[in-house]
């Protein structure tokens with residue numbers, strides 16, 4: 001299948017959502033903020049190369065019924081710079097480390113992440129304590 005027919009078959013998937021970078025959540029409060037995004041209709045959150053993104057599934061107003069662009073000569077630079085080579089719709093590679101489609105999936109991930117983080121902090125504190133010189137009180 002050539003590139004042109006890929007676009008015709010996919011019916012303009014790249015014009016049916018947009019992704020925005022968001023802060024990487026680290027704390028329970030951060031995760032709760034991301035959960036808020038996911039409580040809205042048409043939202044997803046994904047992680048790619050360690051960076052977090054909010055994905056909003058909402059089609060562009062100028063996508064035509066035949067999947068062409070209604071403002072092709074005036075389309076935003078994000079659209080004109082988009083290369084078929086980076087198109088994920090036709091790539092064999094799935095580039096997301098994580099993809100959360102709802103708040104429950106995020107909450108499950110957050111529980112595991114925060115538990116592991118707490119364990120790491122406890123281990124670090126224990127190692128720090130073990131390295132401290134022991135002071136003899138019997139001298």
Ligand code: SF4
Pocket residue numbers: 006007008010011012013014015083084087088089090
């Ligand atoms: S660039 Fe990719 S997502 Fe966009 S219309 Fe073509 S195949 Fe579909």
Ligand code: SF4
Pocket residue numbers: 014015060061062063064068069070071072075076079
């Ligand atoms: S402006 Fe055109 S190319 Fe850009 S998202 Fe809208 S329909 Fe697609």
